[in-house]
Amino acid sequence: MTAFPDKYEREHANPCSPEVRCLIEVRDLVKVYNAGGAEVRALDGVSFSIDRGEFVAVMGPSGSGKSTMMNMLGCLDSPTSGSYFLDGRDVSKLSGDELAEVRNRKLGFVFQGFNLLPRATALENVALPLVYAGVPPKERRARAIEALTRVGLAERVEHRPSQMSGGQQQRVAVARALVCNAPLILADEPTGNLDTRTSVEIMNLLTELNAEGKTIVLVTHEPDIAAYANRALHFKDGRAVGPAPGMGLV
Amino acid sequence: MVETFRTAVSSLLANKARSLLTMLGVIIGVGAVIAMVAIGRGAALQMEGLMSGMGSNMIILTSGAGRSGGVRQGAGSGAPLTLSDAAAIRDECWSVGEVAPQVGVGTQLIRENRNWPSQVTGTTAGFFRIRDFSARLGRLLDDEDERSAAKVCVIGQTVAAELFGADDPIGDSIRINRIPFEVVGVLAAKGQSSVGQDQDNTVIVPITTAQRRLVRSALSGSVSMISIQARDAGMMDSVMTEVRGLMRQRRRLEGDREDDFDLRNMTQMLESLAQSTRVMSVLLGSVASISLLVGGIGIMNIMLVSVTERTREIGIRMAIGARARDIRLQFLLEALLLSLTGGFLGILLGFGASKGMSSLLQWPTSVSPAAVALAAGFSAFVGIFFGFYPAWKASLLRPIDALRFD
Numbered sequence: 019m020t021a022f023p024d025k026y027e028r029e030h031a032n033p034c035s036p037e038v039r040c041l042i043e044v045r046d047l048v049k050v051y052n053a054g055g056a057e058v059r060a061l062d063g064v065s066f067s068i069d070r071g072e073f074v075a076v077m078g079p080s081g082s083g084k085s086t087m088m089n090m091l092g093c094l095d096s097p098t099s100g101s102y103f104l105d106g107r108d109v110s111k112l113s114g115d116e117l118a119e120v121r122n123r124k125l126g127f128v129f130q131g132f133n134l135l136p137r138a139t140a141l142e143n144v145a146l147p148l149v150y151a152g153v154p155p156k157e158r159r160a161r162a163i164e165a166l167t168r169v170g171l172a173e174r175v176e177h178r179p180s181q182m183s184g185g186q187q188q189r190v191a192v193a194r195a196l197v198c199n200a201p202l203i204l205a206d207e208p209t210g211n212l213d214t215r216t217s218v219e220i221m222n223l224l225t226e227l228n229a230e231g232k233t234i235v236l237v238t239h240e241p242d243i244a245a246y247a248n249r250a251l252h253f254k255d256g257r258a259v260g261p262a263p264g265m266g267l268v
Numbered sequence: 269m270v271e272t273f274r275t276a277v278s279s280l281l282a283n284k285a286r287s288l289l290t291m292l293g294v295i296i297g298v299g300a301v302i303a304m305v306a307i308g309r310g311a312a313l314q315m316e317g318l319m320s321g322m323g324s325n326m327i328i329l330t331s332g333a334g335r336s337g338g339v340r341q342g343a344g345s346g347a348p349l350t351l352s353d354a355a356a357i358r359d360e361c362w363s364v365g366e367v368a369p370q371v372g373v374g375t376q377l378i379r380e381n382r383n384w385p386s387q388v389t390g391t392t393a394g395f396f397r398i399r400d401f402s403a404r405l406g407r408l409l410d411d412e413d414e415r416s417a418a419k420v421c422v423i424g425q426t427v428a429a430e431l432f433g434a435d436d437p438i439g440d441s442i443r444i445n446r447i448p449f450e451v452v453g454v455l456a457a458k459g460q461s462s463v464g465q466d467q468d469n470t471v472i473v474p475i476t477t478a479q480r481r482l483v484r485s486a487l488s489g490s491v492s493m494i495s496i497q498a499r500d501a502g503m504m505d506s507v508m509t510e511v512r513g514l515m516r517q518r519r520r521l522e523g524d525r526e527d528d529f530d531l532r533n534m535t536q537m538l539e540s541l542a543q544s545t546r547v548m549s550v551l552l553g554s555v556a557s558i559s560l561l562v563g564g565i566g567i568m569n570i571m572l573v574s575v576t577e578r579t580r581e582i583g584i585r586m587a588i589g590a591r592a593r594d595i596r597l598q599f600l601l602e603a604l605l606l607s608l609t610g611g612f613l614g615i616l617l618g619f620g621a622s623k624g625m626s627s628l629l630q631w632p633t634s635v636s637p638a639a640v641a642l643a644a645g646f647s648a649f650v651g652i653f654f655g656f657y658p659a660w661k662a663s664l665l666r667p668i669d670a671l672r673f674d
Contacts, residue, residue, distance in 0.1 A: 094671065095667075095668040122588065147589050150591070
């Protein structure tokens with residue numbers, strides 16, 4: 019792994035070592051927002067770990083801190099204190115550019131609102147992470163087509179988001195999350211804007227990807243969507259309170 | 269980089285009307301700089317032409333304002349200058365190099381069945397040296413022509429062309445006021461003087477001949493003006509002093525009586541004109557630069573709007589791995605593209621405006637390569653300078669805030 023030098027890995031040893039099995043290890047994570055002078059502890063000392071190949075649902079009512087947790091996991095926001103090891107590296111203390119590289123190489127996002135570039139075609143949208151990874155144009159195109167084929171959109175590479183249904187747009191987003199071969203997919207309410215039938219299609223796609231070895235972390239407040247996961251993390255008042263009550267999952 | 273460039277182009281094309289309006293500021297600014305500097309340079313070149321046409325280190329003596337009772341009569345109304353004044357100046361003033369008394373009359377020239385209006389100047393051989401005239405064909409006038417009041421003349425290029433066409437004028441004759449004059453020389457062309465006078469539409473005859481045969485003056489021997497050339501540029505002031513002293517003495521002006529003649533340092537006058545032309549160039553150029561500056565602010569304004577509008581796009585790009593510098597480069601490139609395209613169109617506009625002013629208003633213009641380079645460079649600078657702040661602002665966005673923006 020050239021992106022992460024050996025020296026760095028030795029100095030910031032993964033707590034899961036010597037086996038180095040965990041993909042995600044979060045310890046005592048605290049996030050404090052300053053909302054109009056009042057301190058809001060969105061995360062109040064969260065600790066958990068997620069193994070490679072797991073499919074984990076993050077649940078909880080709004081304001082519970084699950085979205086904040088997702089932003090931390092996605093390296094979109096940095097914690098006030100605590101540590102976050104992703105693939106053996108403490109990312110809570112990285113610079114902006116290093117975080118950009120982590121987002122590019124280690125993570126793929128699937129958002130509730132799809133978040134595609136409206137003026138770009140499906141192909142251009144999917145190829146975009148490869149642009150920032152410095153992949154040459156020909157290879158970008160080949161890999162983007164491969165990813166779009168994987169999500170069943172081989173026929174629609176030249177369509178723009180406005181010419182596609184919600185389900186198709188979300189498939190493009192999934193293809194974009196796959197194209198860099200990141201080990202982790204973060205899905206934030208991926209079915210929130212979709213009807214039931216399309217939701218099932220997307221969840222089946224995510225389940226397939228999990229079966230192929232991708233680690234998936236899914237934020238949702240719907241129990242029937244969470245049921246696709248192998249395990250649930252329940253959040254309440256900024257703390258992880260273990261498996262969701264009544265889910266029957268461990 | 270190539271990818272970023274393509275992104276910039278496509279995002280500018282997505283807002284065509286806006287991009288064009290934004291560029292308009294730079295287009296007008298650059299065009300104005302080029303056109304204004306072209307006007308300034310055109311005027312400066314005109315001054316240069318005027319100076320070289322007139323001869324260097326020149327002082328002109330004319331008879332001054334006369335007095336009738338207490339009423340001043342205006343220039344030329346005083347006692348006329350004479351040939352002996354000219355001779356005295358040549359002989360007695362040490363710092364004077366050349367002296368050329370002149371009389372002039374506008375008249376119709378006739379040769380066979382052709383005629384042509386022209387200015388006939390009677391003068392001495394010194395005139396050719398002061399004005400830097402040379403003969404293209406034949407010879408110039410000399411002192412012998414003057415002494416004998418010979419009916420000979422030297423004609424300018426235009427006169428030669430109008431009256432003789434392809435014929436050889438030397439040895440042939442033209443009639444001035446019905447008096448035949450033998451053509452002994454044709455002057456080398458001097459071209460259009462910058463004040464719009466054709467310097468080649470001229471006939472020069474010996475001053476003595478002109479006084480006797482062409483100018484009907486009450487006082488024989490009078491001349492309308494005397495051109496005086498200093499020995500060198502440093503002696504202009506002493507020429508002024510010497511000639512003034514001599515003239516006062518010759519006219520018996522004592523004590524504090526006013527001069528009744530007029531001495532003008534033409535070179536100095538032209539230099540101060542040239543100076544004010546330069547000041548005008550600088551002024552025009554700086555006013556135009558201000559419009560370029562305003563154009564730059566327009567670009568910054570639009571780029572700031574664009575950053576706000578596209579906050580979500582910035583968020584998406586950051587979420588999938590764009591670094592701050594990628595975002596900065598993208599917006600900087602857009603601003604640069606706007607200003608450079610605007611600069612290019614502005615250069616075309618500047619050229620067009622200069623040509624238009626030359627042909628419609630008859631203003632002399634000269635587009636200077638330096639002004640074009642300056643305007644192009646300045647528009648690139650405007651792009652970077654005014655593009656940097658919005659680009660920097662965009663790159664500072666936190667990905668999470670940018671993504672949540674609606």
